[in-house]
């Protein structure tokens with residue numbers, strides 16, 4: 445049993461905490477939205493009403509927040525930033541998807557205090573978070589990773605050490621380039637099928653059984669066909685990832701045409717529908733009848 449502080453209880457954080465509790469860990473939870481803390485209290489988590497309480501005497505502190513500024517704020521900048529309270533020897537694990545450069549910056553600051561900082565972003569969506577089957581891509585000190593591998597295994601099925609600080613986040617950006625491209629090409633295939641009068645459920649079944657099959661076709665195409673765009677992974681979060689991937693590609697002097705074009709499409713979607721709509725709603729930008 446480990447004592448764990450967990451900060452950020454949104455779509456992903458909540459089911460991840462539930463799996464840690466199920467595995468027998470003692471988890472103290474914090475979110476700026478108090479009702480999310482209360483919901484997890486009912487499930488057996490210890491409620492915290494501040495970052496300070498979330499750190500407590502926990503040996504591991506996990507963050508699952510929207511973007512780089514939130515993680516930097518919680519770790520380094522805010523009034524109660526973790527850096528002020530964590531004891532040397534603590535391991536901080538950021539499981540959010542954020543910038544590899546900001547990750548390195550936070551890693552350095554914690555390193556000066558004798559605190560290990562690991563980047564461990566995830567893939568697999570809400571479904572994977574609930575099932576505890578996330579793919580987890582890890583960067584940071586390998587020795588610290590070995591110490592928390594068992595804890596990560598409560599939330600994920602495939603846990604891969606990718607290299608030094610930031611390597612997990614860079615891996616996640618590669619993942620998001622594919623998520624974006626796949627979502628767009630799948631939207632185009634379904635749009636052509638619909639306009640041509642095909643039965644979209646049959647079309648999807650045919651594609652699943654051939655060379656076009658992928659996770660998105662299995663899990664997301666049925667929702668797209670139904671027009672169910674309830675937020676599971678918000679468009680604003682995918683646009684954040686697209687921008688981070690573009691920033692990284694530019695830093696590496698790499699032209700990535702599909703990625704670069706996807707930015708405009710997601711900006712249009714968010715302008716029209718707001719950032720909370722699910723990312724698969726991009727199909728409406730391809731063909732309005734969805």
Ligand code: NAD
Pocket residue numbers: 451452453454455456457474475476477480508509510511514517518539540541542566567568569570676677678681682
């Ligand atoms: P979310 O918006 O549902 O949850 C984020 C939570 O962080 C919210 O509850 C918010 O109140 C809390 N928060 C923000 N700032 C805070 C602060 N300063 N202190 C305390 N709490 C704070 O987002 P999500 O969908 O759970 O995603 C979290 C991260 O995981 C993002 O980086 C996202 O890109 C990534 N991710 C999401 C999915 C998905 O399918 N939703 C999949 C893989 C990765």
